[in-house]
Amino acid sequence: xxxxxxxxxxxxxxxxxxxxxxxxxxxxxxxxxxxxxxxxxxxxxxxxxxxxxxxxxxxxxxxxxxxxxxxxxxxxxxxxxxxxxxxxxxxxxxxxxxxxxxxxxxxxxxxxxxxxxxxxxxxxxxxxxxxxxxxxxxxxxxxxxxxxxxxxxxxxxxxxxxxxxxxxxxxxxxxxxxxxxxxxxxxxxxx
Numbered sequence: 001x002x003x004x005x006x007x008x009x010x011x012x013x014x015x016x017x018x019x020x021x022x023x024x025x026x027x028x029x030x031x032x033x034x035x036x037x038x039x040x041x042x043x044x045x046x047x048x049x050x051x052x053x054x055x056x057x058x059x060x061x062x063x064x065x066x067x068x069x070x071x072x073x074x075x076x077x078x079x080x081x082x083x084x085x086x087x088x089x090x091x092x093x094x095x096x097x098x099x100x101x102x103x104x105x106x107x108x109x110x111x112x113x114x115x116x117x118x119x120x121x122x123x124x125x126x127x128x129x130x131x132x133x134x135x136x137x138x139x140x141x142x143x144x145x146x147x148x149x150x151x152x153x154x155x156x157x158x159x160x161x162x163x164x165x166x167x168x169x170x171x172x173x174x175x176x177x178x179x180x181x182x183x184x185x186x187x188x189x190x191x
Contacts, residue, residue: 071139074147074176077103077183079134082172085188086132086155090123105179106186128159135169145178 081103088096097116104112122128132155140148151172156165175187 066144067142070144070178071142071147074142074178074183075137075139075149078147078149078151078174078176078185079137081176081185082134082137082151082153082174083132085185086130086153086170088123088128088130090127090129093120093123103185105177105184108185108187126159126161128157130155130157132156140173147176147183149174149176 084096084099084103097120100112101109101116132153135152135154137149137151140150142148151174153170153172155168155170157168158165171191173187173189173191174185176183177186178184
């Protein structure tokens with residue numbers, strides 16, 4: 001017959017039970033600590049992602065506001081310039097032409113400079129006078145340095161052929177460029 005293992009003493013049983021309980025307690029704490037570490041890590045990742053998304057959205061919002069501000073400035077400058085461009089007095093052509101050239105740049109300034117001699121002769125010969133008025137305007141496209149503005153302009157015209165004032169209605173597509181802090185017309189089209 002086999003011998004039975006010696007019976008454990010109550011103290012040994014209690015010590016073994018205490019050791020098992022302590023091992024379970026340590027394992028339970030390890031699980032809790034692991035879960036906490038994972039949760040803290042996940043919260044850190046979420047917080048970093050939220051900060052990155054907020055920064056990106058903040059930059060995009062600032063860019064949109066900068067473009068909107070540029071568009072508003074360019075639109076106001078285009079409206080003023082459209083009045084300058086469409087208002088002329090055959091008695092004051094030098095000042096009219098100087099004002100037009102002062103608000104122009106690039107290809108439009110070059111074109112206007114080249115054609116102003118012929119225009120001058122025509123205006124003087126016909127004793128032409130005109131007064132422009134912007135009826136409405138809108139932004140076609142915009143960046144912080146270049147804006148396309150669509151303008152609706154009424155121009156009241158008198159000359160020797162038409163002494164009674166008549167109104168010419170025009171649509172004008174004006175490209176404004178920011179140069180040295182000023183919005184200048186670089187292109188003027190009558191679509």
